[in-house]
Amino acid sequence: MANDLFNKYIWLVDTIYRSGKITFKDINKRWLRSSLSGGEDLPLKTFHNWRREIEQIFDINIECRRRGGYHYYIENADDMEQGGIRNWLLNTFAVNNLINESHHLKRRILFEEIPSGRRFLTPVIEAMRDGLEIEFSYQSYWHDGRTYTVQPYCIKVFRQRWYVLGFCKERDALRLFSLDRIVGLKTTDVKFKYPKDFDPVAYFADSFGIIMSGEKVETVRLKANDVQRLYLRALPLHHSQQEVETGEWHSVFEYRMRPSFDLKQEILSMGASVEVLSPAWFRNEVAGELRKMSGMYGEREKGNSVM
16 A cells, blocks of 8 residues: 555656646546546545655655646656655656556567566665655665664665665664565654754765775776777766876776775676776776686686587
């Protein structure tokens, strides 16, 4: 039920956003054409309840212009294109709802699956909205299942996984948990106050991915060949990316960030098209991984030749 309600919120935001301005009568007409409606009208009281919930959860205001007939519109709609959760809502759930309404297209438009989002995303968001602690059993890859009580501060998606960041009572510190490793979650009645001085964007600003501990912020320089640099220009690795050198067959990109494990994995995935220039210790670390990989394949080839 929670996931279904979440999708209805997204449907409403997307419908009004794409229309610019629209009457409730026309909203209801489109609602009846939606697979979410079940063929039943959208009650006006329900519509206004959804408006309030959408404002509280997503900070998206659905306003009404009374002059010339009651028309509803998204306040500051231009902000919807500037990234963050608003852009994500439109580009993910709204598109999915649109495809659901066009059943004959379902097999022709393919999406990446995010397994952890279906079951626990909505209750975590609702706990964040209501300022309530959550309790869950967590199955880490490194130890047996444990139970944690967390004050959820924010959520983040990275590499097809949803994560919740919050203050963990058992650890007495901020901790990040992957939703796909949660095996059972409940929202408690215990209230908490979200820290006014905590900024989720700033918290992750110096990192690629979700790993925060260990490395300090440094200047990272990567040399990309003539093809890979096109991809980096189109989709920067990090908001601090600058192209500081442009040659005929290569470019050098500079970043201010933590040279983390996540960043190392991303660089390794690019193979020989990218070279780490600095810092030296990070270059050596990436080179060490490449030597291990080369050794593994070398041993396999040697073994095959003996056979």
